[in-house]
Amino acid sequence: MTKTSSSINGSSTFISIVSIAAAGLAAIIAGSFLSGMIEIEPINKQFFPVILPILICAVGIILGLTAYRLSKRKIAITGIILNAVVVFIPVTYLVM
Helix, strand or coil: CCCCCHHHHHHHHHHHHHHHHHHHHHHHHHHHHHHCCCCHHHHCCCHHHHHHHHHHHHHHHHHHHHHHHHCCCHHHHHHHHHHHHHCHHHHHHHHC
16 A cells, blocks of 8 residues: 555545535535525525535535545545435425
């Protein structure tokens, strides 16, 4: 096994944490919209609370993949999986 420098491991850990935070933010936005906490009338655009989590999750998946390529850590895989799961919340809302 090859050793990687601590700066690369630190960078990949930070990127992974940002990826997980992106999944959390997207889940909060999608969940609050679907539970009725965010009303559509003040926003005047229904696509905002539906499309924004998809965009946030796409960025989170890219960050997770970048962190995984830097160093193969489980936290990067966690960020990728969480973003992939959260992206399906608004997609299922659009389909139904």
